[in-house]
Every structure is written in C-alpha cells, then in structure tokens.
Amino acid sequence: xxxxxxxxxxxxxxxxxxxxxxxxxxxxxxxxxxxxxxxxxxxxxxxxxxxxxxxxxxxxxxxxxxxxxxxxxxxxxxxxxxxxxxxxxxxxxxxxxxxxxxxxxxxxxxxxxxxxxxxxxxxxxxxxxxxxxxxxxxxxxxxxxxxxxxxxxxxxxxxxxxxxxxxxxxxxxxxxxxxxxxxxxxxxxxxxxxxxxxxxxxxxxxxxxxxxxxxxxxxxxxxxxxxxxxxxx
Amino acid sequence: xxxxxxxxxxxxxxxxxxxxxxxxxxxxxxxxxxxxxxxxxxxxxxxxxxxxxxxxxxxxxxxxxxxxxxxxxxxxxxxxxxxxxxxxxxxxxxxxxxxxxxxxxxxxxxxxxxxxxxxxxxxxxxxxxxxxxxxxxxxxxxxxxxxxxxxxxxxxxxxxxxxxxxxxxxxxxxxxxxxxxxxxxxxxxxxxxxxxxxxxxxxxxxxxxxxxxxxxxxxxxxx
Numbered sequence: 384x385x386x387x388x389x390x391x392x393x394x395x396x397x398x399x400x401x402x403x404x405x406x407x408x409x410x411x412x413x414x415x416x417x418x419x420x421x422x423x424x425x426x427x428x429x430x431x432x433x434x435x436x437x438x439x440x441x442x443x444x445x446x447x448x449x450x451x452x453x454x455x456x457x458x459x460x461x462x463x464x465x466x467x468x469x470x471x472x473x474x475x476x477x478x479x480x481x482x483x484x485x486x487x488x489x490x491x492x493x494x495x496x497x498x499x500x501x502x503x504x505x506x507x508x509x510x511x512x513x514x515x516x517x518x519x520x521x522x523x524x525x526x527x528x529x530x531x532x533x534x535x536x537x538x539x540x541x542x543x544x545x546x547x548x549x550x551x552x553x554x555x556x557x558x559x560x561x562x563x564x565x566x567x568x569x570x571x572x573x574x575x576x577x578x579x580x581x582x583x584x585x586x587x588x589x590x591x592x593x594x595x596x597x598x599x600x601x602x603x604x605x606x607x608x609x610x611x612x613x614x615x616x
Numbered sequence: 617x618x619x620x621x622x623x624x625x626x627x628x629x630x631x632x633x634x635x636x637x638x639x640x641x642x643x644x645x646x647x648x649x650x651x652x653x654x655x656x657x658x659x660x661x662x663x664x665x666x667x668x669x670x671x672x673x674x675x676x677x678x679x680x681x682x683x684x685x686x687x688x689x690x691x692x693x694x695x696x697x698x699x700x701x702x703x704x705x706x707x708x709x710x711x712x713x714x715x716x717x718x719x720x721x722x723x724x725x726x727x728x729x730x731x732x733x734x735x736x737x738x739x740x741x742x743x744x745x746x747x748x749x750x751x752x753x754x755x756x757x758x759x760x761x762x763x764x765x766x767x768x769x770x771x772x773x774x775x776x777x778x779x780x781x782x783x784x785x786x787x788x789x790x791x792x793x794x795x796x797x798x799x800x801x802x803x804x805x806x807x808x809x810x811x812x813x814x815x816x817x818x819x820x821x822x823x824x825x826x827x828x829x830x831x832x833x834x835x836x837x838x839x
Binding site (some may be wrong): 460462492 | 618619623625630696701705
C-alpha cells in the first residue's frame with residue numbers, strides 16, 4: 384500500500400516537474416490485441432488478429448478494400464463487439480476503459496453544419512477531455528496547427544471538404560486522449576495540410592500517445608510499424 | 617471549462633434554435649393544426665369549447681412527433697453519435713440531456729403558445745390553466761417516449777413514418793390522462809388531481825425507463 388502510494392506520488396511529481404517531457408508518464412501505455420475476431424453484419428471480418436502498440440509508437444494498418452481496416456478501428460473504439468480474443472490496455476488504471484482514452488476519426492467528421500467551427504470544437508473539447516489536461520490545446524492553437532485559424536467563426540457547413548477534414552483533425556488536438564484511432568485521416572487533404580498533420584502526429588507520439596491508422600496513403604511517419612490485413616489472400 | 621453535460625445541452629439547444637432547427641417549426645405546425653380544426657368541425661362555440669383540450673393535446677402530440685426523427689439520426693449521419701459513445705458520460709445520461717434540450721427547444725414553446733391558441737377554441741381561464749398544466753407535465757413524457765422511437769429507427773433512411781407508427785401507440789396513455797385531466801379542470805365527474813397524478817406518474821416512469829431503452833437501442837444499432 385505504502386509502496387503504491389509512493390509510486391503515485393512519484394508519478395505526480397513527474398507530472399509537475401517542468402523540465403520533464405511527458406513521454407515517461409505514458410511510456411508504460413501499451414495497447415495489446417490478442418487473437419481478436421470481429422464480425423460485422425453477421426459476417427466474420429477479422430479473425431486471429433494479434434498485435435501490440437506502445438506509447439510513442441504509430442501503427443499503420445493497410446490492406447485492400449474490405450479486409451477489415453475500418454472494422455478493426457471500430458472494434459478498438461468499442462463501437463463493435465468482438466467475437467473472441469482480447470483488447471488490453473496496459474499502464475493505465477484498472478477502471479479506465481479504452482474508449483474513454485481514445486479519439487476515433489472516421490470518414491464522418493462529427494461536426495454540426497449549423498454551428499461555427501469554434502462552437503463545434505468547444506463542444507468536443509468539453510465532452511471528450513477527461514480533466515483539465517495540460518496537453519489539451521486551446522481551440523485557436525489547434526486550428527492554427529492544422530492551418531485553419533481564419534475559419535474560427537465560420538459555420539462548419541460553409542467549409543470546403545478539405546477544410547472540414549482539417550477541422551475534424553483539430554478535434555484530436557483540443558482534447559488530449561493518448562490513443563488515436565484514425566480511419567483514412569488524409570482524405571481530401573492537400574500536401575501542405577498533410578505535412579502539418581504529420582507534424583501533429585509526431586507531436587502526439589512525443590507526448591507519449593499512440594496511433595493506429597488505417598490508410599492507403601503514406602502518413603509521413605518514418606518510424607511507424609505496419610500491419611497488413613488480408614495479406615494471405 | 618464547461619461540464620460535458622452542460623456542453624451537450626448547450627450544443628443541442630443552439631442547433632435547435634439555428635435556422636433549419638426544429639425549434640420554431642414545431643410551434644408553427646401546432647398553430648396550423650389548431651387553426652385547421654374549426655374549419656373542419658364548424659365554428660360552433662359550444663362544440664369547440666368542449667373538444668378544445670383534446671384538439672390542443674392532439675396538436676401538441678403531432679407537433680412534437682414532427683421533430684423527433686432528427687433527434688439521433690442527424691448525429692448518426694455526421695458521425696457525432698459514435699463520438700458520443702466515446703465520452704466519459706454514460707450514453708444513458710447523454711440521451712437524457714439530449715431529450716431535455718429537445719424538450720426545452722420544442723416542447724416549451726408549444727406550452728407557451730397553448731393558452732393563446734386555446735382562446736381561439738373558446739376555452740375558459742380554468743380550462744386554459746388545466747391544458748397548460750397537463751402539457752407541462754405530459755410533454756416531457758412524449759419527448760422521452762419519442763426518443764425510444766428515434767433511437768430504434770436511427771439507421772433507417774427516411775424513418776420518420778416508421779418512427780411515428782412505433783411511437784404513437786405508446787403515447788396513448790399520456791393522451792388519455794392528459795386530456796381527461798384538462799377536461800376535469802373545468803368540472804366533471806372526476807376531480808382534477810386523480811388523472812393529473814397518473815399523468816405525473818407516467819412522466820416519472822418514462823424518465824426512469826426511456827433513457828435506458830433508447831441508449832440500449834443506440835448501442836445495438838451502432839454495431
């Protein structure tokens with residue numbers, strides 16, 4: 384008990400110490416998937432899938448259309464039940480569930496056309512951030528990181544496809560969550576925006592977060608691991 | 617920093633109040649329905665004052681039904697529904713907050729408009745008070761029951777009609793006790809409080825059960 388408290392105190396100290404990067408705090412974070420099987424619409428899509436990703440790492444999931452990339456991400460986000468196998472999260476408290484630590488980004492942006500970009504992001508910041516985490520960025524800063532500062536007060540519905548995508552990416556930055564589950568994050572982005580987003584992803588890894596991204600296009604992360612689905616066929 | 621629940625309420629409220637939201641549409645529809653009835657049944661003041669509470673209740677039911685089909689479907693289409701699952705707020709509570717905001721934006725205006733429309737239907741002051749009191753207590757139950765229908769039809773394209781078919785039979789008890797309490801307000805064989813307290817009980821039961829039913833439907837259909 385005393386040991387446990389001592390350890391917690393040490394963690395708090397690490398968190399408060401100004402010179403420490405945050406990487407150490409989350410370095411124990413590890414997403415472990417063992418023998419996962421998932422069905423979608425009654426049809427088995429994934430079977431016997433095992434991999435693990437640690438804090439600070441990125442995993443790129445590739446594979447042809449229909450091999451279960453999106454299914455895997457939805458299952459990790461807790462939106463699809465798994466048939467068998469296990470998704471485990473190491474290095475966090477027992478009471479914490481994976482979906483509460485994860486950002487999920489799919490083809491839909493999750494934004495309301497009638498509200499401004501700022502109102503949309505303010506809402507997700509309040510709804511998705513666990514506590515006042517210092518790694519959550521203010522809305523204005525998140526928007527400048529994706530190159531969308533000028534659209535702060537524009538209605539979301541008035542943006543172009545690429546701008547909408549960038550606003551959706553800014554959602555990942557306004558509420559810090561260590562796990563990013565990204566399904567085709569680069570859709571509709573131009574080259575400059577891709578580079579900005581690659582930098583944001585590198586930042587996220589440096590803060591100790593981990594990324595699982597399904598994509599057909601290179602993400603711009605050199606050190607990312609790769610998981611190929613449906614390779615046997 | 618606003619709390620997640622406060623932020624959700626504020627967001628829903630803003631969407632309902634913006635152009636294209638469901639807030640003003642419900643009141644206009646309510647007004648239209650109530651105005652149409654005297655054309656159909658004739659301008660006999662005695663008849664209108666007798667069936668007035670029933671007309672107001674039916675119009676309020678249909679007007680609130682009008683706005684339900686977008687309650688969860690809009691969120692499902694733009695992906696927000698998936699993200700609402702990921703919050704730390706339990707989905708049941710999120711459903712309840714959405715219902716509260718929906719009621720505040722579409723139900724409350726109906727209640728405010730009801731006494732003015734009641735005057736068009738030859739209602740006395742006590743009858744108006746009765747209708748307002750029963751609508752105030754009964755419309756939250758309509759919203760909560762409607763949430764189950766909206767959640768069950770969330771993946772159905774153009775599911776508005778299907779939702780109406782699912783929800784209308786469930787709202788019959790609310791309608792029966794709502795209308796009988798408003799009629800009892802002007803005298804009759806039963807005292808006002810007996811149907812009124814049953815109406816209160818229905819709303820409380822809906823408050824306890826419907827968020828769980830709607831959240832279960834959303835979880836299952838999200839798969």
